[in-house]
Amino acid sequence: MSIVTVQLGQCGNQIGQEVFSVLCSDIRGTHGLCSKKEDESYQDCCKERFFCEEESGVPVARAVLVDMEPKVISQALARAASSGHWKYSSHSHFCQKQGSGNNWANGYSVHGPRHKEAIMDLVQREAEKCDRLGGFFTIMSMAGGTGSGLGAFVTQSLRDAFPTSFLLNHLIWPYGTGEVIVQNYNSVLTLSHLYHSADALLVHENDAIHKICAQRMNIKQISFRDVNQVIAHQLGSVFQPTHTAGGEPGYSRNPLGDLLELLVSHPEFRMLGLRNIPQMPESSLPYSTFSWPGLLKHLRQMLIANAHMEEGIDWQVRPPHPGSSISTNKPLHFNTSIANLVILRGKDVHSVDLGSFQDPSLYTSWLNPQDAFNAWKTPRAFNKYEKSAALVSNSQFLLKPLDRIVGKAWNMFASKAYLHQYTKFGIQEEDFLDCFTTLEQVISSYTNL
Amino acid sequence: MTQSVVVQVGQCGNQVGCRFWDLALREHAAVNKKGIYDEALSSFFRNVDTRRGDNGPDIYKGKICSLKARALLIDMEEGVVNEILQGPLRDVFDSKQLITDVSGSGNNWAVGHKIYGCQYRESIVEKLRKTAEHCDCLQCFFIIHSMGGGTGSGLGTFVLNLLEEEFPEVYRFVTSVYPSGEDDVITSPYNSVLAMKELNEHADCVLPIENESLFEIVNKIHQMINSGKLGSTVKQNSLVTSSAGSAKTLQEKPFDAMNNIVANLLLNLTSSARFEGSLNMDLNEISMNLVPFPRLHYLVSSLTPLYTLADVNVPSRRLDQMFSDAFSRDHQLIQADPKHSLYLACALLVRGNVHVSDLRRNIERLKPSLHFVSWNQEGWKTGLCSVPPVGHSHSLLALANNTCVKPTFIELKDRFMKLYKKKAHLHHYLQIDGMEQSCFSEAISSLSDLIEEYNELDATKGGPRIDPSRLKIAV
Numbered sequence: 041m042s043i044v045t046v047q048l049g050q051c052g053n054q055i056g057q058e059v060f061s062v063l064c065s066d067i068r069g070t071h072g073l074c075s076k077k078e079d080e081s082y083q084d085c086c087k088e089r090f091f092c093e094e095e096s097g098v099p100v101a102r103a104v105l106v107d108m109e110p111k112v113i114s115q116a117l118a119r120a121a122s123s124g125h126w127k128y129s130s131h132s133h134f135c136q137k138q139g140s141g142n143n144w145a146n147g148y149s150v151h152g153p154r155h156k157e158a159i160m161d162l163v164q165r166e167a168e169k170c171d172r173l174g175g176f177f178t179i180m181s182m183a184g185g186t187g188s189g190l191g192a193f194v195t196q197s198l199r200d201a202f203p204t205s206f207l208l209n210h211l212i213w214p215y216g217t218g219e220v221i222v223q224n225y226n227s228v229l230t231l232s233h234l235y236h237s238a239d240a241l242l243v244h245e246n247d248a249i250h251k252i253c254a255q256r257m258n259i260k261q262i263s264f265r266d267v268n269q270v271i272a273h274q275l276g277s278v279f280q281p282t283h284t285a286g287g288e289p290g291y292s293r294n295p296l297g298d299l300l301e302l303l304v305s306h307p308e309f310r311m312l313g314l315r316n317i318p319q320m321p322e323s324s325l326p327y328s329t330f331s332w333p334g335l336l337k338h339l340r341q342m343l344i345a346n347a348h349m350e351e352g353i354d355w356q357v358r359p360p361h362p363g364s365s366i367s368t369n370k371p372l373h374f375n376t377s378i379a380n381l382v383i384l385r386g387k388d389v390h391s392v393d394l395g396s397f398q399d400p401s402l403y404t405s406w407l408n409p410q411d412a413f414n415a416w417k418t419p420r421a422f423n424k425y426e427k428s429a430a431l432v433s434n435s436q437f438l439l440k441p442l443d444r445i446v447g448k449a450w451n452m453f454a455s456k457a458y459l460h461q462y463t464k465f466g467i468q469e470e471d472f473l474d475c476f477t478t479l480e481q482v483i484s485s486y487t488n489l
Numbered sequence: 490m491t492q493s494v495v496v497q498v499g500q501c502g503n504q505v506g507c508r509f510w511d512l513a514l515r516e517h518a519a520v521n522k523k524g525i526y527d528e529a530l531s532s533f534f535r536n537v538d539t540r541r542g543d544n545g546p547d548i549y550k551g552k553i554c555s556l557k558a559r560a561l562l563i564d565m566e567e568g569v570v571n572e573i574l575q576g577p578l579r580d581v582f583d584s585k586q587l588i589t590d591v592s593g594s595g596n597n598w599a600v601g602h603k604i605y606g607c608q609y610r611e612s613i614v615e616k617l618r619k620t621a622e623h624c625d626c627l628q629c630f631f632i633i634h635s636m637g638g639g640t641g642s643g644l645g646t647f648v649l650n651l652l653e654e655e656f657p658e659v660y661r662f663v664t665s666v667y668p669s670g671e672d673d674v675i676t677s678p679y680n681s682v683l684a685m686k687e688l689n690e691h692a693d694c695v696l697p698i699e700n701e702s703l704f705e706i707v708n709k710i711h712q713m714i715n716s717g718k719l720g721s722t723v724k725q726n727s728l729v730t731s732s733a734g735s736a737k738t739l740q741e742k743p744f745d746a747m748n749n750i751v752a753n754l755l756l757n758l759t760s761s762a763r764f765e766g767s768l769n770m771d772l773n774e775i776s777m778n779l780v781p782f783p784r785l786h787y788l789v790s791s792l793t794p795l796y797t798l799a800d801v802n803v804p805s806r807r808l809d810q811m812f813s814d815a816f817s818r819d820h821q822l823i824q825a826d827p828k829h830s831l832y833l834a835c836a837l838l839v840r841g842n843v844h845v846s847d848l849r850r851n852i853e854r855l856k857p858s859l860h861f862v863s864w865n866q867e868g869w870k871t872g873l874c875s876v877p878p879v880g881h882s883h884s885l886l887a888l889a890n891n892t893c894v895k896p897t898f899i900e901l902k903d904r905f906m907k908l909y910k911k912k913a914h915l916h917h918y919l920q921i922d923g924m925e926q927s928c929f930s931e932a933i934s935s936l937s938d939l940i941e942e943y944n945e946l947d948a949t950k951g952g953p954r955i956d957p958s959r960l961k962i963a964v
């Protein structure tokens with residue numbers, strides 16, 4: 041089953057290119073640590089999922105690149121082609137000459153309707169190239185104008201045109217100390233609109249990834265390329281082929297569908313966080329060994345204490361005792377989950393014991409812990425890591441960041457600053473209020489887990 | 490890629506404009522080694538095959554034939570424009586891009602705005618249309634003028650009005666040179682205040698410049714070079730004031746060094762729109778992020794570094810010094826101290842080999858010493874462009890929407906009132922058709938309102954922070 045990726049705006053296109061790069065270099069490596077047959081099966085599955093074959097033999101990414109100005113797309117196309125191992129199709133991109141000016145309203149109300157037909161046409165063509173369409177994966181940032189505004193519009197259009205397909209949005213949250221001044225407005229508008237159209241929102245925060253680069257990857261002068269490569273690795277560890285828990289032979293035929301079914305059981309709760317360990321510079325890999333119990337112990341505590349990496353975890357945080365009243369005795373910084381999915385890749389996966397993740401105290405009471413937790417194990421190692429563990433979690437991971445963004449946006453909204461920039465493109469104060477209401481509702485729901 | 494058109498009006502506007510085109514050519518020559526007409530060049534230049542005469546079609550790809558500036562040169566006396574046309578830049582301008590007259594505006598805003606405005610309106614519109622037609626996607630008009638004279642101030646603001654009427658979708662960025670206290674034009678306060686009203690109402694963004702600041706920067710550089718304190722030599726072409734390496738080989742005129750600073754400001758402002766980078770910052774983003782309320786669109790700018798030393802060692806400390814300097818009083822292009830006033834928003838456009846981690850580190854470091862308005866505590870807009878300016882490995886342009894512009898406006902108002910109370914020189918204006926007393930009273934009240942808006946914001950500075958209460962959800 042194939043996934044069509046839609047890359048939106050500067051951020052979406054820069055990250056998308058790194059993702060395909062990582063996927064490609066992973067399958068080309070000889071470090072699968074598994075049987076040749078297994079390795080070949082993995083490669084075939086990945087190729088079918090993300091690439092399509094062309095006469096030239098070079099795999100072509102199943103992607104549509106959208107941006108309102110040409111520089112980033114040109115760079116992405118050039119970087120892909122220069123690798124020699126994969127490329128983008130020369131007919132799958134759409135760009136204009138003048139960007140959206142960091143203005144969500146411009147992206148959503150002006151560029152969206154104006155270019156809807158052309159963009160959806162490209163998506164339709166990519167979708168038709170797939171034997172079986174497994175769904176759409178969109179990559180965008182929340183802070184700017186195109187990724188966020190046009191991205192929200194395109195997501196809606198995808199939902200309308202493909203009502204039964206799976207739609208997962210990958211969202212980048214900007215640095216808290218500001219990349220764009222109106223980022224909080226753009227974020228609030230994006231999140232509230234996506235909540236109504238996408239199946240789920242998979243989130244990466246720039247601040248968190250930056251810390252990983254600084255402390256785990258030992259990069260002295262961190263560039264956006266470094267950040268994007270870490271994000272691409274984390275995404276790859278989730279979306280590369282896996283065996284599902286069902287025990288059927290072969291790799292999962294419906295990656296997006298399976299993931300969404302396991303994690304998004306209630307429409308009010310769509311925010312997914314992603315954690316992946318271990319993370320280290322490639323040069324250190326040959327000198328490191330890990331044990332599954334060690335990795336899982338760290339991963340579990342990262343879940344409970346809402347940590348982003350295996351350093352600096354707060355080991356004091358514990359789940360509440362079973363039998364106690366859930367809402368009153370819960371320590372405030374304990375991260376309650378609705379559902380969790382752990383994806384293990386590499387050596388000796390089948391011997392791993394994941395009982396600690398099935399502890400009922402980690403979860404809310406609606407689902408059976410057996411249903412709330414799932415694990416996918418794959419013996420084929422990923423991206424040169426002998427063992428790697430990824431966690432996709434529908435939990436309170438994003439509660440505090442969301443609350444912060446809504447708070448700052450509300451503060452600015454109360455003084456009416458910058459509103460004239462949005463009203464001139466058709467987004468009125470009432471529209472803002474609707475968005476705030478939607479998000480306060482989401483915050484309230486997650487808080488009361 | 491979008492295009493921009495430069496409209497230079499009056500003596501000051503044309504002199505600064507001339508330096509701009511010279512340095513722009515120098516910058517593109519340094520980057521564009523193969524002589525191919527690329528998208529970056531097309532933002533400010535057309536590529537024309539002049540063998541077919543001036544009416545030759547534009548060539549969009551391939552080798553550079555003959556570059557023509559996307560510009561309109563307007564002056565009501567011929568001296569300055571003629572000099573440009575006889576100088577080394579004569580081939581860059583088209584005879585059809587000029588509008589000149591003979592007698593000048595006599596330092597009278599009313600003559601520039603009402604008389605010449607009326608007279609040349611059609612011609613200006615026609616030439617603007619022509620220039621716009623040559624553009625694939627016109628994004629911005631840059632107007633360069635001074636506030637104190639007659640042509641730049643009066644006709645310049647007339648053109649601003651015209652641009653809003655004829656091209657409402659295109660951004661209008663105005664670079665205005667404000668008169669100093671010892672200005673030798675007696676009526677400069679009148680001209681400036683009358684022009685301010687137009688800027689308030691019709692410009693998207695204004696970059697005010699004061700000659701005193703430019704002069705101080707030039708002096709600072711001279712002192713530094715002559716003192717020989719630093720041992721290593723300075724790279725000549727890295728001076729923000731230098732014309733080294735550009736087409737101009739004749740003796741430098743006194744204002745050239747100062748005008749080069751303004752030219753560099755415009756080049757840095759548009760760099761991220763022309764060249765690639767990991768975090769692009771286009772002109773429409775500048776307007777979006779830095780203008781929280783429509784009338785508060787005055788941006789204080791500063792450029793660093795002012796020079797680069799010839800030795801190659803650039804430790805990270807020097808990079809941090811660049812960021813610190815951008816916020817110091819002596820690097821601002823107007824007489825203002827942003828550090829002690831209130832920031833509404835701030836943009837940092839970094840060029841060259843600088844990474845996002847350096848940017849973040851410096852923002853974290855400088856933030857505690859700056860005052861931001863309560864609803865925009867993290868009011869930073871950042872851009873990273875990979876291509877550094879000529880002679881530097883990296884540079885920084887800081888644009889601040891800050892209440893420190895207020896003193897400039899207050900002084901202007903005071904100087905205006907001194908003359909106005911005595912009705913000095915008023916008759917020169919009132920005798921012009923279309924000018925009435927009300928023009929003056931409206932202009933001064935527009936300026937007073939603007940000052941009042943800044944006052945209100947300043948009043949919130951340092952006060953207790955009361956966050957508005959959030960929406961409550963019924964559980």
